[in-house]
Amino acid sequence: MVHDVAIIGAGIIGTSLARELTRYKLKVVILEKLPDVAMGATKANSAIVHGGYAEGHETLKGRLCFEGRRRFRELEDELKFGFSETGSLLVSLDDDLEPLERLLESGIRNGLDDLSIIGSEEIRKLEPNITQEVKNALLCKGAGICSPYGMAIAMAENAVENGAEIVLSAEVTGIESENEILNLVTDKGDFQASFVINCAGVNSDKVARMAGADGFEILPRSGEYLLFAKGTGKLLDHVVFQLPTAMGKGVLVTPTIHGNLLIGPDASEIDDREDTSTHAERLENVYNQAKKLYPDIDGETFLRSFTGIRARSSTGDFLIGPSNIKGFINAAGIQSPGLTASPAIARMLVGILEKEGLKLEPENSFNPFRKVVEYSPKDLPYREVDRLSKLPAGSRERIVCRCEQVTEGEIADSMERGIAVTTVDGIKRRTRAAMGWCQGAFCRARIAETMERLTGELPDGSYDIERSGVSRVGKHDFLDFLKARKEE
Ligand SMILES: Cc1cc2nc3c(=O)[nH]c(=O)nc-3n(C[C@H](O)[C@H](O)[C@H](O)COP(=O)(O)OP(=O)(O)OC[C@H]3O[C@@H](n4cnc5c(N)ncnc54)[C@H](O)[C@@H]3O)c2cc1C
Known part of the structure; x- marks a missing residue:
């Protein structure tokens, strides 16, 4: 099948664009190299919905920030990702x-x-x-402020509900162009599309080079x-x-x-x-x-x-627009305020696609609302938390994560919203399990066991930050470091 649009990268830009495109009768696919959406810059930033004054009007960053910010209230009402x-x-x-x-x-x-x-x-x-x-x-x-990964997950879930396809663990490793169709080589096979949007974040220069559409660099x-x-x-x-x-x-x-x-x-x-x-x-x-x-x-x-x-670009600004390769469009160098600008960037890209020849026929069945995500009360007294955490496995009321009071039912629901959740960190970003005071010491194994029971497969631990080999300064090391500094 030839898709109308293939999007490379499932950060806030790729997922917002996918959702925007499902307003039209189009075949849209997102190809993401990692096993979940929002695992790049979108999960690790300040989470600020910026005012829009810090960048000058002569830059795209300056022009798109306020335009994006103005859409957050409406998007929050539709998608409930967390915005204040x-x-x-x-x-x-x-x-x-x-x-x-x-x-x-x-x-x-x-x-x-x-x-x-x-x-x-x-x-x-x-x-x-x-x-x-x-x-x-x-x-x-x-x-x-907002939940940036919550926003990208919500965008992706709503895009999938409206007909977009997301292929995870599908790194694009080659791009060929033939007869106005672009062929994307990935770990999960080849994908063809009339238009390809490069939303690959910190790797967007490498992806552009694959297509022969280079001319900029990312200076991380x-x-x-x-x-x-x-x-x-x-x-x-x-x-x-x-x-x-x-x-x-x-x-x-x-x-x-x-x-x-x-x-x-x-x-x-x-x-x-x-x-x-x-x-x-x-x-x-x-x-x-x-x-x-x-x-x-x-x-x-x-x-x-x-x-x-x-993902700072060599021009210092967002790089959004068509390239020298027909059908290949960049949304690259999207550094701050990219999260705030994302709703405006998505709309800008739809406009560019239309100008480049994509037919936009409205899809009347488009539903802007995400399936309601309901969470149980999070202020239960300790004795009740203790009682609920000892319920037998398999009970929806059983508390899996004590710090954030996340139940087995919430974990199950988060796995049934259209995107396969295969990592413990994926559950963490959707439910807050393991985000509390103990940082998963109590619940990490319980989440994995719950996921295994629900899917028949043990989650892949290699992408969870605690097991990824990335070295992060912990509380005691940091406090010891500060103490030693004082004594110097
Ligand atoms: C420290 C920091 C603070 C920030 N603070 C703010 C803020 O407060 N407010 C604000 O508005 N903005 C902020 N930003 C900017 C904002 O986070 C980014 O602009 C935004 O997240 C960029 O989204 P993206 O989708 O372009 O990139 P990403 O979220 O990085 O997504 C790119 C995706 O592409 C995938 N990918 C890469 N290569 C390939 C490939 N070959 N094949 C398939 N997939 C691929 C990656 O795995 C990744 O999932 C901040 C950024 C940083 C780093």
């Missing part, structure tokens, strides 16, 4: 208003109407725990984070940024959509695009910068560290 308009504050610790005024003007040029500069008194009313040293801030009322840049225990997000109500630097937006402090505190990222140019290890020195720098803004951040509540890899 917390507002953001870009704070300055000195009296010079000029950098904030410049960003305010940039925002106005990008169409924003919810920006204002406020002084220390107002900032402290909004953020009582922020440092006394804060002087001024740029407030963006409509910025917010990593960012490390510290995530704190559930409940610690109460320290603040807004996303709080510092003034951006040449390397990026700087270390931010934010609550996550699930109530954790998140700080980071730093920025470092790297050679190995797959290297998501973390380092005590870099985390220390993130920690110290964040503590300058919020002195009450408590290292004892540290939960885990992680790294995201930015």
